[in-house]
Amino acid sequence: MKKVLVVLVLGIALLGPVFAEGQSEKPYPAKTIEIIVPSGAGGSTDGMARIFAQVAKKHLDGVNFAIVNKPGSGGQQGFEAIASAKPDGYTLGTVFTVQLPSHVVSGRARYTLDDFHYLSMITDDTSIIVVPKGSPVSTLEELIQYAKNNTMTASVNGIGSDDHLALMLFQNATGTEFQVIPASGSTEQKANVLGGHVDVAFMNFSQMQTQHVAGDATILAILGPKRQKALPDIPTSVELGYNVRMSGTRGFVIQKDVPDDIKQVLEKLMEDVVNDPEFSQTLIDSQQSFSYMTGPEYEQFLNELQADMEVIFAKEPW
Numbered sequence: 001m002k003k004v005l006v007v008l009v010l011g012i013a014l015l016g017p018v019f020a021e022g023q024s025e026k027p028y029p030a031k032t033i034e035i036i037v038p039s040g041a042g043g044s045t046d047g048m049a050r051i052f053a054q055v056a057k058k059h060l061d062g063v064n065f066a067i068v069n070k071p072g073s074g075g076q077q078g079f080e081a082i083a084s085a086k087p088d089g090y091t092l093g094t095v096f097t098v099q100l101p102s103h104v105v106s107g108r109a110r111y112t113l114d115d116f117h118y119l120s121m122i123t124d125d126t127s128i129i130v131v132p133k134g135s136p137v138s139t140l141e142e143l144i145q146y147a148k149n150n151t152m153t154a155s156v157n158g159i160g161s162d163d164h165l166a167l168m169l170f171q172n173a174t175g176t177e178f179q180v181i182p183a184s185g186s187t188e189q190k191a192n193v194l195g196g197h198v199d200v201a202f203m204n205f206s207q208m209q210t211q212h213v214a215g216d217a218t219i220l221a222i223l224g225p226k227r228q229k230a231l232p233d234i235p236t237s238v239e240l241g242y243n244v245r246m247s248g249t250r251g252f253v254i255q256k257d258v259p260d261d262i263k264q265v266l267e268k269l270m271e272d273v274v275n276d277p278e279f280s281q282t283l284i285d286s287q288q289s290f291s292y293m294t295g296p297e298y299e300q301f302l303n304e305l306q307a308d309m310e311v312i313f314a315k316e317p318w
Helices: 002-024 044-059 073-084 099-105 140-149 162-174 186-194 205-214 260-274 277-285 295-315
Strands: 033-037 065-069 091-096 116-132 153-156 179-182 200-204 217-222 247-255
Touching: 033 044, 033 073, 044 065, 044 091, 044 116, 044 247, 044 260, 044 277, 073 091, 073 099, 073 247, 091 099, 091 116, 099 295, 116 140, 116 162, 116 186, 116 205, 116 260, 116 295, 140 217, 153 162, 153 186, 162 179, 162 200, 162 295, 186 200, 186 205, 200 205, 205 217, 247 260, 247 295, 260 277
Parallel strands: 033 065, 033 091, 153 179, 153 200
Antiparallel strands: 091 247, 116 200, 116 217, 116 247
16 A cells, blocks of 8 residues: 555656646747837837837737836847847847947947847838027028037937937038037937937937927928928928938847747737737827838848948948
């Protein structure tokens, strides 16, 4: 009898880990998925990520999403956190340009573009030139003339950012020179403008659309060839005779070594979300554009952008 009991106990003990292991192997996703945002709360990338999480819950029933803000160094700290995260599908990342390839080009990044698997591009946010309320200038020509005769501070969202490159292109095109004031994120940059702590800022349209309408700041020009439908009275740099074009894109990535079956789940989720009318409409309602690229298309775009930036960096490093 004792032998039987011993054998039974040993059998249960040996089977225990098997049962436990089987119980732990739940189909993906079985827990909260984190979304790393390489900027502070309240910015455009943060807003996009939160809108995505809100809609994604509908398409992955019972799964929660947690936004993790990792600002610093113009997105570099967040990009590195995404690249180095465990490739198990539980850490998504948001990325934005031109910062993602810019840090690679400058040699500062501890990642390469090949460290990511690209899911989609969601927005393409054109750049603008904006001045605080009460500024002595109210047009682009006035800004150029004033800058040639006075020292002016210019806020950008980090060195090597789309804002910084827009500033460099603008200076080259107009013969002006500004004192650069880098911000740690778009939230800080916006506060600098609204508080009148800088003379001018190079930003993205979505970040100042509401403030322009309210009269809290003035957008002098759109840096591109097309006016914005939301505010069609604002002229473009191109129509004013200055061929300065810049915009910032935002999208989603995961780590390159995530298993293929999990990649397929997340690619399907991305497709479901971008095709959900709630997602595009909520983006537009929050003053963000909706400009979609598939993962492979976005990867090609980023590799081409990096090649273009390498040419710029060779002439004028940052």
